[in-house]
Amino acid sequence: MATPIVQVNRLNRNQGPFKEVERLFCFIGQGETGRGSLHMVNTDTDLDAVLGKGESVLKTQVEAAKVNAGQNWNACVFVLDGVLTWKEAVDYVMEQQSVEGFVIVDPVTKSTDIEAMQTKQAAVMAEYMRPTLFLAAFRKLDPAADTWAIYTEAAIALLTGLRADTVSVVPYLWGHELGTYAGRLASHAVTVADSPMRVATGNLLGEWSKKPQDKLGRPVDRSILKALADARYSVPWWYPDYEGMYWTDGHLLDVSGGDYQVIENLRVVQKAMRRVYPLTVSRIADRRLNSTPASVASNESYFMRPLFEMAKAVEILGEVFPGEIEPPKDGDIVISWPTKNKVEVYMAVRPYNSPKSITCNLLLDLKNYA
Template identity: 45%
Template sequence: MTWPTVTVNQVNQLLGETTEVERTLLFIGSGTVNVGKTLAVNAQSDFDELLGADDSPLKSDVMAAQANAGQNWWAFIHVLDDEEAQESAWVDAVMAAQLVCSVEGVVLCDDIISKTQINQAATLRANLIAKYGRWVWFILAVQGMQEDESQADYLERLATIQDGAAEKSVQLVPRIWGNEPGVLAGRLCSRAVTIADSPARVKTGALVSLGSDELPLDGAGRTVEVATLQALEAKRFSVPMWYPDYAGFYWSDGRTLDVEGGDYQTIETVRIVDKAARRVRLLAIAKIADRSLNSTPGSIAAHQTYFSKPLREMSTAANINGVSFPGEVKPPQDGDVSIVWKTTKAVDIYIVVRIYETPLTITISLLLDASLENAA
């Protein structure tokens, strides 16, 4: 016999929203106030109180980031002791800050002068993924031109810093105007565009708070030339630029230290795949030991839809007054999610992320029609 009972279970389908870490950065630099602390800041923060009344690269970068990010900007700051600035203390600070904040990117405001910090950033990304399942990219400030240094000498010196380095998550940003690391950081955090948009996007607006109102001078007294910036960009540095007869300064591209021919030579592709990785990981954790994920055709079809959810959300587009605003990625197609069972307890899932094209090189050809037939 069976005793009459009623059991009611509240099933969590895990269909809710996830916390967005995109557009939230951690700024690290030397200072004398709040040393060793991780501070949460936004546009209403008093930076003179938090970072001291004196100017510093950290304070200038943070304020430049705020100015370029626009509405609803917020971030975290960790202040290092001056004597620790060029050591590995910044790595320890990032790891310690994981208890306080989860961020998309880290900005090292103390200028690097060698490959040491590049290698540290590469190792740090690997450790963050291994320990916390957090995908983080980096902006590393690079020392600007010195008083007796010509543009040619500067190019030669900087070429040695990145030579041989290979890390898709690292951007090197020289301080030619002064505040470029913060300017780029703010531009990447702008909510007027998506994370899939290049910082080179002109419609985002001109750069502000670069650090100098005039074109910088090198050690020989010559103004910085576009050719010099172009050469730096070719050497995988991320720099501003300008267009003749077009007012304002703009960004060239968010170049990373990915290898030649790599898929992640620009920061927007890194950000897209990082975001997808964060969301797919959460979906996968929820399926641990869940027997609804199995090798039957019905289960595979259902979980192809399940694991493509982040791509469907990221592909949401809008059409306003006949103008299309694409999503962060293209909508997933049939077959973009492939599920392969290796054993009865191990499954491999392959996901294709399709990105939109970005017109960074535009060629226009004009044709003249002088035929008599069309004169009328």
């Protein structure tokens, strides 16, 4: 007769919190101090100690990001040493740290530089299963040689014909735009679903009142900014009779009609990708995921967990603060079995509408009802 056996197993249902990668950006650029190293920085960091007391494009952008991101800002900085390229720096960082995106502060000079960023993003995804994005910059205007016509023509030519839907490019007009943009995206006061255009986020911080001028003495105006924005650059913006400097869309270099023309669409999908990945890994060769109706229903809820969490809204004093996406609906997930051992999961991510063009029509009523 067999002896009694008691066994107690500890099961893992994968219900814990996900690692927060969003809002963490890595700045890469030339510098004199800490070269060839990766530095972690936050609101407490003395940037003079880490990046040197001298001025540099890298330090300027990190300072601008620090100011505009506000509370609880964190970032990492890789200082190029004149030997390593930014591509090699990305590889180094990926071995040390997972980040939402890379901020390449040294201006790009040709279209192939931007294509290389899109290609690098695809390589990182293939090797590490980490969705990322790239922020890049176009050169400053030369006030001794450039008119605004010459500058905008060169800027537009750089992006013409490019498709890079994980790359966003900023022109250096004032000189600290790229860091300001990265800081605005990293702010914990808003979500990844919010456009950098959002005025309620607050105005841009830093020195904006002195407008850059071309060699003819013409200061930058909104017609120049609009031309750059129409060419898919992300640029600062101001409104007549409304104090402060703000931002336009976070443009990505997607095709006309593409889903990823603005950065908030990419960020919400990439956030969902990061969270569904570990859930997917944990189901490998697990017979709890099978083709029976009960299993399909159970696993629909299992895989939709990140979207349910991203959709949570808050209501206070009658005002609703929506989640990052709309709550998932019936039919927003489909689990398909192409073969006996291969599963495909399709999930719909539905961002909220966001007004970027508002028209108010006023009517005059002169009827006399007396």
